[in-house]
Amino acid sequence: MRVTFTVNGRPQEADDVWEGESLLYVLRERLGLPGSKNACEQGECGSCTVRLDGVPVCACLVAAGQVEGREVVTVEGLADHAEQRSGEAPARGTSLDGARRRQANGTGARTGEGTGLSPVQQAFIDAGAVQCGFCTPGLLVAADEMLERNPDPTDADIREALSGNLCRCTGYEKIMDAVRLAAARQSEGV
Amino acid sequence: MDFLRPASWDEALAAKAEHPTAVPIAGGTDVMVEINFDHRRPEYLLDLNRIGDLYEWEVGADTVRLGASVPYTRIMEHLRAELPGLALASHTVASPQIRNRGGVGGNLGTASPAGDAHPALLAAGAEVEAESVRGTRLIPIDDFYTGVKRNALAADELIRAVRIKKADGPQQFSKVGTRNAMVIAVCAFGLALHPETRTVRTGIGSAAPTPVRARTAEDFLNAALDEGGFWDNGKAVTPSVAKRFADLCAAACNPIDDVRGTASYRRHAVGVMARRTLTWTWESYRGARRTTEGAA
Numbered sequence: 001m002r003v004t005f006t007v008n009g010r011p012q013e014a015d016d017v018w019e020g021e022s023l024l025y026v027l028r029e030r031l032g033l034p035g036s037k038n039a040c041e042q043g044e045c046g047s048c049t050v051r052l053d054g055v056p057v058c059a060c061l062v063a064a065g066q067v068e069g070r071e072v073v074t075v076e077g078l079a080d081h082a083e084q085r086s087g088e089a090p091a092r093g094t095s096l097d098g099a100r101r102r103q104a105n106g107t108g109a110r111t112g113e114g115t116g117l118s119p120v121q122q123a124f125i126d127a128g129a130v131q132c133g134f135c136t137p138g139l140l141v142a143a144d145e146m147l148e149r150n151p152d153p154t155d156a157d158i159r160e161a162l163s164g165n166l167c168r169c170t171g172y173e174k175i176m177d178a179v180r181l182a183a184a185r186q187s188e189g190v
Numbered sequence: 191m192d193f194l195r196p197a198s199w200d201e202a203l204a205a206k207a208e209h210p211t212a213v214p215i216a217g218g219t220d221v222m223v224e225i226n227f228d229h230r231r232p233e234y235l236l237d238l239n240r241i242g243d244l245y246e247w248e249v250g251a252d253t254v255r256l257g258a259s260v261p262y263t264r265i266m267e268h269l270r271a272e273l274p275g276l277a278l279a280s281h282t283v284a285s286p287q288i289r290n291r292g293g294v295g296g297n298l299g300t301a302s303p304a305g306d307a308h309p310a311l312l313a314a315g316a317e318v319e320a321e322s323v324r325g326t327r328l329i330p331i332d333d334f335y336t337g338v339k340r341n342a343l344a345a346d347e348l349i350r351a352v353r354i355k356k357a358d359g360p361q362q363f364s365k366v367g368t369r370n371a372m373v374i375a376v377c378a379f380g381l382a383l384h385p386e387t388r389t390v391r392t393g394i395g396s397a398a399p400t401p402v403r404a405r406t407a408e409d410f411l412n413a414a415l416d417e418g419g420f421w422d423n424g425k426a427v428t429p430s431v432a433k434r435f436a437d438l439c440a441a442a443c444n445p446i447d448d449v450r451g452t453a454s455y456r457r458h459a460v461g462v463m464a465r466r467t468l469t470w471t472w473e474s475y476r477g478a479r480r481t482t483e484g485a486a
Contacts, residue, residue: 001193019191019235020225041226043219043288044372058287061222063215065193066239142286163371164285 005067007031008077009084009093017064024048024059026067027074033099035075035137046165049138050074051081056145058164074099075137078144082118085148120144120182127178131169139165143179151186153179194236199243199321202348205236207323210345212236216244216259217291219284220300244295244350254356255319258295258349265294273354275310275361275380282306282365285372295349298334301341301400308335308401309380310363312393315355322346328353335400359383360474362467365395366451366459376451379439379463383471388412388421392464397443397456407438407464424479427472432465439464 003014003026014030022041027033027050037047041060048059051073059072073081076099084091117125120143130136139162146153146161153161158179167175194212196202206212212234215221224230238244244259247269254272256265262280266289270277276294283289283306297305298318317328320343334342343349361382367373378395390411392404414431415421440461445453 019193020231022222022226042223043284046285046287049287055290056287057291058219060226061218061288061291063193063218063222063225063235063237065195065235066215066218066237068195161286164287166372 001065003064003068005069006071007033007096008073008099009080009091010095012096014064019063019065021064022060023050023052023062023064023067023072026064027059027072031096033074033076033096035099037134037137039134043164044166045135045138046142047135047138049141049165051141051145054145056142073141075140076100078121078140079116079118082120082144083116118144119185120147120179123182123185124175124178127174127181129170129174129178131167135165135167135169139167139175143175143182147179147183147186151183153183155180191232192234194234195240196236196238197240199241199350202236202238202241203321203323203346205234206348207346209234209236214238214299214348217261217288217293217296219288219292220296220302238348247351249356252356253353256294256352256354258298258351259293261291261293262289272356273310273314273361274357275314275363275382276307276354278361278363279306279310279365279378279380282363282367282373282375282378294352298341298349298352299343301335301339303335303338303398303400304375304378304396305401306365306375306378306395309378309393309395310361311352311354311380312401312403313361313380313382313391314357315382315384315391317353318342318349319351319353320344320347321350322348326350332403335402338399340400357382359385360471360478362470364463364467366463374450377443377445377456377459377463379460379467381464381467381471383475385421385475388416390415390468392439394439394443394460396450397445397460399444402442402444404439404442404464407435407442410438411435411468424476426476427468432468435468436461436465 003017014026039045039047043058043061050059077094080094194205196205213232214236216238244257246257248255262283265280266277294307297307311331316331318334329342363380365378366376375396377397380393382391394402440457443457445456447453
């Protein structure tokens with residue numbers, strides 16, 4: 001079947017989709033957006049977290065046919081999404097090509113400065129919250145959504161919002177630091 | 191596989207009548223796991239996401255009519271006062287991502303003994319609104335669970351809503367697991383005080399082939415509270431009564447040994463949760479009683 005939906009602000013079409021296929025498979029294998037990670041396939045790990053009509057969900061548990069006509073934001077569209085939210089950019093969305101090329105390599109490969117990262121992405125780099133990086137996209141989407149809803153989160157709020165995202169490297173402390181940093185920068189308007 | 195995408199409830203009922211083997215999918219948090227792991231290859235998937243009615247709820251005089259697909263997140267946010275036990279149970283469901291998609295209709299459809307909503311529904315008192323092209327029937331929650339992952343729905347029926355009694359007293363929910371988030375219950379317990387009828391209802395999860403009430407324990411406690419005049423005098427429940435109630439709740443279990451816990455651990459834990467939830471709710475009832483009567 002064909003599935004037509006909006007991904008990162010742009011209309012997209014996926015063909016020959018099997019009826020039992022997940023949104024995650026469509027994003028990764030049919031649209032070439034591998035940012036959302038495939039790990040547990042049972043909603044345990046959160047590494048495939050995307051926004052579906054604004055709401056964080058596990059893309060592995062959404063049937064492809066269920067997204068017909070709906071809006072999905074993936075980690076590849078996070079920078080544009082954050083820019084639009086702050087009112088700094090018109091709603092232009094992220095093309096598939098643009099999304100595939102996106103990498104944090106601007107003025108320095110380590111810092112990713114000046115490459116149009118979202119504040120929460122920049123904070124993850126600055127706080128050292130990325131180790132192997134597999135859980136990072138899901139955590140970024142979940143953390144960004146929480147900061148949109150709750151600009152001044154307590155530690156308990158952060159832990160609750162990220163409770164569906166597993167990280168086996170960091171022990172979560174640097175991730176907590178990163179989200180606190182993003183929240184602080186957001187409130188200072190940096 | 192065919193993907194059926196009804197745009198209305200009537201279309202969904204017609205599709206289910208035409209294809210009784212169709213598997214309804216709403217939040218997908220159970221169904222998609224089975225498909226991803228190749229445990230299930232349904233001939234038809236019946237997508238219920240387009241049916242707005244399923245995402246609404248109505249608060250009536252005595253009951254809340256909760257649409258089958260109302261996500262747990264909404265229950266936690268909006269129905270804490272009317273359905274405190276279910277709101278507490280909802281909060282223990284998996285993670286924010288799952289609570290944004292999953293709802294009570296799916297929990298009932300799957301009818302896993304470990305489903306988090308069941309003890310709260312049993313304790314509060316509820317009816318499942320099952321509908322087909324033949325009509326609507328209300329299935330009392332006590333008759334709904336018929337076996338491990340089996341329920342009383344006919345092949346052509348879909349769950350439209352659950353009608354849950356609004357709380358008329360304190361309710362509690364307790365769940366044992368290895369961590370706070372993303373955990374399937376080792377066992378769970380729900381308890382609701384119903385001061386209007388001077389009764390107590392319970393619900394046990396994950397400690398029998400189906401979710402069950404501890405009826406003998408309820409009968410004992412109802413009689414003990416009545417005989418001691420507890421509902422009127424507002425005294426603390428005596429430890430011997432609480433102990434006996436806990437023992438009877440443990441005895442109501444029919445658990446198995448599995449990877450999450452042993453049968454004897456489950457019995458023990460249900461007894462502990464029964465005593466604790468009784469104490470929590472009763473203290474809350476006594477507190478409310480003191481406030482309304484202005485006594486010290």
